[in-house]
Amino acid sequence: MSAVPDKPSLDNIESGWIQAWESEGIYAFDRTATRENVFAIDTPPPTVSGSLHMGHVFSYTHTDTVARFWRMRGKSVFYPMGWDDNGLPTERRVQNYFGVSCDSSVPYDPNLTPPFRGDPPKDHKPVPVSRPNFIELCEELTAEDEKIFEDLFRRLGLSVDWSLLYATIDERSRRASQRAFLRNLSRGEAYTQEAPTLWDVDFKTAVAQAELEDRERPGAYHTLAFHRSDGSGDILIDTTRPELLAACVALVAHPDDDRYKPLFGTTVRTPLFGVEVPVLAHPLAQIDKGTGIAMCCTFGDLTDVTWWRELRLPMRAIIGRDGRIVADAPQGLTDARGLEHFSALAGKSAKQAQTAIAEMLVASGEMIGEPRAISHPVKFYEKGDRPLEIVTSRQWYIRNGGRDVALRDELLARGAGLAWHPDHMRHRYSNWVEGLNGDWLISRQRYFGVPVPVWYRLDEHGEIVYDSPLVPDESQLPIDPSTDVPVGYDASQRGQAHGFVGDPDVMDTWATSSLTPQIAGQWEDNADLFSRVFPFDVRPQGHDIIRTWLFSTMVRAHFEHDRAPWRNAALSGWILDPDRKKMSKSKGNVVTPIDLFEKYGSDAVRYWSAGARPGIDTAFSEDQMKVGRKLATKLLNVSKFVLGFGDADESLAPTHPVDLAMLQKLSVVVNEATAAFEAYDYARALERTESFFWWFCDDYVELVKTRAYATHGEEGALSARIALRRALSTLHRLFAPILPFVTEEVWRWWQEGSVHRAPWPVHADVWREEGFTVHGDSIIDSVCHVLGEIRRAKTEAKVSQKAVVESVVVTATPSQIDGLTSAWSDIADAGSVSSWSAAPDDDATDITVSVVLAPVAP
RNA sequence: GGGCGUUUAGCUCAGUUGGCUAGAGCAUCUCCCUUACAAGGAGAGGGUCGGGGGUUCGAGUCCCUCAACGCCCACCA
Numbered sequence: 001m002s003a004v005p006d007k008p009s010l011d012n013i014e015s016g017w018i019q020a021w022e023s024e025g026i027y028a029f030d031r032t033a034t035r036e037n038v039f040a041i042d043t044p045p046p047t048v049s050g051s052l053h054m055g056h057v058f059s060y061t062h063t064d065t066v067a068r069f070w071r072m073r074g075k076s077v078f079y080p081m082g083w084d085d086n087g088l089p090t091e092r093r094v095q096n097y098f099g100v101s102c103d104s105s106v107p108y109d110p111n112l113t114p115p116f117r118g119d120p121p122k123d124h125k126p127v128p129v130s131r132p133n134f135i136e137l138c139e140e141l142t143a144e145d146e147k148i149f150e151d152l153f154r155r156l157g158l159s160v161d162w163s164l165l166y167a168t169i170d171e172r173s174r175r176a177s178q179r180a181f182l183r184n185l186s187r188g189e190a191y192t193q194e195a196p197t198l199w200d201v202d203f204k205t206a207v208a209q210a211e212l213e214d215r216e217r218p219g220a221y222h223t224l225a226f227h228r229s230d231g232s233g234d235i236l237i238d239t240t241r242p243e244l245l246a247a248c249v250a251l252v253a254h255p256d257d258d259r260y261k262p263l264f265g266t267t268v269r270t271p272l273f274g275v276e277v278p279v280l281a282h283p284l285a286q287i288d289k290g291t292g293i294a295m296c297c298t299f300g301d302l303t304d305v306t307w308w309r310e311l312r313l314p315m316r317a318i319i320g321r322d323g324r325i326v327a328d329a330p331q332g333l334t335d336a337r338g339l340e341h342f343s344a345l346a347g348k349s350a351k352q353a354q355t356a357i358a359e360m361l362v363a364s365g366e367m368i369g370e371p372r373a374i375s376h377p378v379k380f381y382e383k384g385d386r387p388l389e390i391v392t393s394r395q396w397y398i399r400n401g402g403r404d405v406a407l408r409d410e411l412l413a414r415g416a417g418l419a420w421h422p423d424h425m426r427h428r429y430s431n432w433v434e435g436l437n438g439d440w441l442i443s444r445q446r447y448f449g450v451p452v453p454v455w456y457r458l459d460e461h462g463e464i465v466y467d468s469p470l471v472p473d474e475s476q477l478p479i480d481p482s483t484d485v486p487v488g489y490d491a492s493q494r495g496q497a498h499g500f501v502g503d504p505d506v507m508d509t510w511a512t513s514s515l516t517p518q519i520a521g522q523w524e525d526n527a528d529l530f531s532r533v534f535p536f537d538v539r540p541q542g543h544d545i546i547r548t549w550l551f552s553t554m555v556r557a558h559f560e561h562d563r564a565p566w567r568n569a570a571l572s573g574w575i576l577d578p579d580r581k582k583m584s585k586s587k588g589n590v591v592t593p594i595d596l597f598e599k600y601g602s603d604a605v606r607y608w609s610a611g612a613r614p615g616i617d618t619a620f621s622e623d624q625m626k627v628g629r630k631l632a633t634k635l636l637n638v639s640k641f642v643l644g645f646g647d648a649d650e651s652l653a654p655t656h657p658v659d660l661a662m663l664q665k666l667s668v669v670v671n672e673a674t675a676a677f678e679a680y681d682y683a684r685a686l687e688r689t690e691s692f693f694w695w696f697c698d699d700y701v702e703l704v705k706t707r708a709y710a711t712h713g714e715e716g717a718l719s720a721r722i723a724l725r726r727a728l729s730t731l732h733r734l735f736a737p738i739l740p741f742v743t744e745e746v747w748r749w750w751q752e753g754s755v756h757r758a759p760w761p762v763h764a765d766v767w768r769e770e771g772f773t774v775h776g777d778s779i780i781d782s783v784c785h786v787l788g789e790i791r792r793a794k795t796e797a798k799v800s801q802k803a804v805v806e807s808v809v810v811t812a813t814p815s816q817i818d819g820l821t822s823a824w825s826d827i828a829d830a831g832s833v834s835s836w837s838a839a840p841d842d843d844a845t846d847i848t849v850s851v852v853l854a855p856v857a858p
Numbered sequence: 859g860g861g862c863g864u865u866u867a868g869c870u871c872a873g874u875u876g877g878c879u880a881g882a883g884c885a886u887c888u889c890c891c892u893u894a895c896a897a898g899g900a901g902a903g904g905g906u907c908g909g910g911g912g913u914u915c916g917a918g919u920c921c922c923u924c925a926a927c928g929c930c931c932a933c934c935a
Contacts, residue, residue, distance in 0.1 A: 626884090630897075636895085690882095794889090797889095
C-alpha cells in the first residue's frame with residue numbers, strides 16, 4: 001500500500017507494474033488447483049515471422065479481459081503463450097532476412113555466416129545453405145522475434161503465465177505432434193497415398209484444401225478443334241488452359257446433352273499432337289458452359305481429377321513440380337509431328353507454354369478465332385503467388401470426414417456441442433465440415449517443421465516399400481528420420497537395398513498447432529497437469545481460421561480423447577482500416593502498437609479493443625483510445641478525491657438515502673457486468689461499468705462532496721464516505737480486467753495486494769439491504785433530474801455553475817417530494833441553492849422545476 | 859448457387875424475454891478557470907430506427923418480403 005500522490009499520473013506506469021506482477025507471481029497458474037477450480041485458455045500461438053500488429057493487440061486483449069475476470073472470481077487461470085514458429089512463414093522470412101535458400105545437397109558448415117542480417121538488396125541472389133544451417137538460422141531469427149513479441153504482450157498487459165511458454169517447433173511440440181500422428185497411424189486415422197494433389201510450384205509443396213483461396217485472374221477462352229477419328233469433322237471445345245492440350249485424355253460432355261450423345265464412345269484426335277482420346281459422358285460436365293464439351297487433362301482442375309478417377313482415364317501428366325512442362329512426352333503421344341510440337345514446349349512455364357501453343361494452334365489452323373479474354377477465379381495457395389497446379393505425389397493424410405459420412409457427422413456433432421461466442425459462428429464450422437471433399441493432407445515438402453516420424457524399408461532393388469512404414473517407439477520421440485535410425489537397423493543401411501530410408505517430409509503447421517491443448521497442457525509429458533486443464537474452457541481465435549485451426553484441433557481431440565478439446569469457442573472480429581473510404585489520407589504512417597502504447601498508454605489501447613463486441617469487425621480508432629485515456633485519468637482523479645475524505649470503515653452501513661440509492665444502482669451494474677463476462681461479453685461489461693462510472697463522477701460525487709466534508713455533521717459525512725469508498729473499491733475491481741494498469745495503480749494507494757487477485761465484486765457486498773427503505777428506486781433519478789434542471793438554468797442564463805440560486809420550486813407527486821426532501825441538502829450544496837419549496841401534485845407525470853437565479857452583482 | 863451477418867444521430871455503436879417522450883461516445887455549437895480533474899466541467903442542437911407489408915392495445919424489438927453492404931463456402935472446361 002502506498003500513499004495517494006499529490007499529482008497522480010498515467011505516464012509510464014506500465015513498466016513498474018509489469019515487473020511487480022512478475023515478481024509477485026500474480027498470474028502464476030496454481031498447479032494444485034482441481035479441474036473445477038481452473039479456467040484454462042487454449043491461447044492462439046501467434047506466427048512470429050511477422051510484426052505484431054493491431055489485430056493481435058485487439059484479439060489478445062479480449063481474451064485477457066476474460067482471463068482476468070475469472071482470476072478475480074477465484075479460478076486458477078491457465079493462460080499459456082505459444083509461438084507458432086514452425087513452417088513456411090518462418091522459412092520465407094529467414095530467406096528474405098539472411099539472403100539464403102535451403103539446399104539439402106549443400107554440406108553443413110558449422111561456421112556459417114549468413115550474407116545479410118536484414119534487408120538484402122533486391123537483386124541479391126540467395127546463397128544456398130545446408131538444411132541444418134538453414135534450421136539454425138530459423139531458430140536464431142525466431143528467438144529474436146519471440147523476444148519482441150513477448151515484450152509487446154507484456155506491455156499490453158496480458159496476464160499470461162510466461163512459465164507456460166511453448167513454441168510449435170520446440171521439443172515438446174515435436175514430441176506431441178509425432179506422438180499424435182503415430183497414434184492416428186496405428187488407429188488407421190492417418191494414411192499415405194499417391195494421388196493427384198494441389199501443388200504450389202514456387203514453394204514446391206503440396207497444400208491442403210483448407211489453405212486454398214480463390215483469386216480473380218484474367219484468362220482467355222481458346223476454341224480448339226478436335227478431329228473426329230472417323231474423319232467426319234471437328235469438335236470444338238473451349239479451354240482457358242490450352243497449354244495442357246498434350247495432357248488431354250478425353251473429351252467429356254453431359255450424358256443428357258443431345259448434341260454429343262451420338263459421339264459418346266467414339267474417339268477424336270487432339271490438335272497439334274494427334275493423340276486419340278475418347279468422347280465420354282459425365283454428369284459434372286455443364287451443358288451451358290463453353291461449347292458444352294470439355295477437354296479433360298491430367299490435370300487442369302479438380303473436376304479433371306474426378307473425371308480421371310471415375311472414368312478410369314490414363315495419366316498424361318506434363319506439368320512438373322517446378323511448374324514447367326516436363327522434358328519427356330507423355331505416354332500415348334507418338335505422332336512424329338506431335339512430338340516435335342511437344343519438344344518445343346518442354347521446359348517452358350505454364351504461362352510461356354500457353355503463349356507458344358496458341359501460336360502453334362494458329363499456325364496449324366486448329367484454333368478457331370481469337371482468344372476471348374475473361375476474368376475467372378483461380379485457386380491459389382493462400383501464401384502463394386502463382387496458381388496452383390495439380391501433380392501426382394505421395395502424401396500423408398488424416399481422416400477428417402471429407403470421405404466418410406459417419407466421421408463427418410460425429411465432427412458436426414462435436415461442433416454443435418460447443419458454446420460459440422458469438423453463437424452464429426457455429427455455422428462457419430458446420431458449413432465447412434459439410435463441404436469437405438477430401439481428407440486432410442498433412443505432409444509438406446519443406447524443411448522447418450516437425451518431421452513425419454516414419455522410415456520405410458527398401459527392397460532388394462533399393463525401392464521404397466510404402467505399405468508398412470517403420471515407426472519409432474513413443475519413448476524415442478521426438479525423432480528426425482533423416483538422422484535417427486529405426487530399431488533393428490544401423491546407420492550404414494540408410495539408402496541401401498534391404499535397408500531403410502526416412503520419410504523426407506515435414507508435417508503441415510496445422511498438424512502441430514491442432515494440438516495446442518495437448519502441447520500447452522503437456523499431455524503425456526505431465527499427465528497430472530493435463531488432467532487439471534483438459535478439456536480447456538475456451539479457445540479464443542479469429543473467425544478466419546475456423547476451418548483450419550479450430551476444426552483441425554477438433555479432429556485431433558475427437559480421435560485422441562473422444563471429446564471436444566474445449567467447451568467454448570470465442571471468435572474475435574477483424575480490425576478494419578479507418579481510412580478505407582478516404583484513400584487520400586491512407587498513405588504513409590503505419591501505426592504500430594508500441595507507438596500507441598506510448599502515446600495513449602496500454603490501458604487506453606485496451607479500452608479501444610474491449611469496446612468491440614465479440615466477433616464484430618471494428619474500425620481502428622485513435623479517438624476511442626483518447627476516450628480510454630480520459631477514462632483512466634478520471635479514475636486516477638476521482639480515486640484521489642474520494643480517498644482524500646479520509647478513512648471510513650466500508651463494512652459499516654451508510655444511512656443517507658442518496659448513498660443507499662447509489663449503492664443499489666451499482667449493485668445492479670455488478671450483476672450486469674458479471675453476467676456479461678460470464679458470457680464472454682467483455683464489451684458489455686465495460687459499457688455498463690463505464691456508464692455508471694461517469695454518472696458516479698458527474699452526479700453522485702458532486703451531490704455528496706460537500707456533505708462528505710462534514711459540513712452538515714459527522715453522521716452524514718460518514719455515510720457518504722462509506723458509500724464513496726465502497727463504490728470506489730467496487731469500481732476499481734470492475735475496471736480491473738479492462739484497465740489493469742491504472743486500476744492497479746489506484747488500488748495500491750489504499751488496499752493490500754494486487755487488484756488482480758482481489759475478489760470480483762458481488763451484489764451482496766455492494767448493496768446490503770441495510771435496513772433502510774429507499775424512497776422508491778427512483779429517488780436518485782429524481783434528485784439528478786432536479787440537479788440537471790438547475791444546471792441547465794445556469795447554462796441557459798450563461799452563468800457559472802457556482803452561481804447562487806435564489807429559489808427553486810419543484811412540482812412532483814407527494815412520494816417524489818418525500819424523496820427529494822430527504823436529499824435536499826445534497827441538492828442545495830451541489831446547486832448552490834438558497835431555498836426551495838415543493839408543490840405536491842397527485843397527478844404530476846413529470847417533475848417540473850422552476851429555478852430563480854440570484855441577481856448577479858454588476 | 860448455398861450459408862451467415864449488418865443496416866438506429868454527421869461518425870462509431872448501445873438498445874437482452876415487445877412497454878414511459880429511441881440512448882451513449884466522438885464530432886458540432888454555447889457557456890463555465892467551480893479549490894479531484896481545463897489532458898477538465900455544465901448544457902444544446904441533431905434520428906420518418908434501410909424500404910414495404912403484417913401480428914399486437916402497443917414494434918427499433920416478433921413474422922413475411924424487398925434492397926444495399928460485408929463475410930464464409932461452392933462453382934472454376
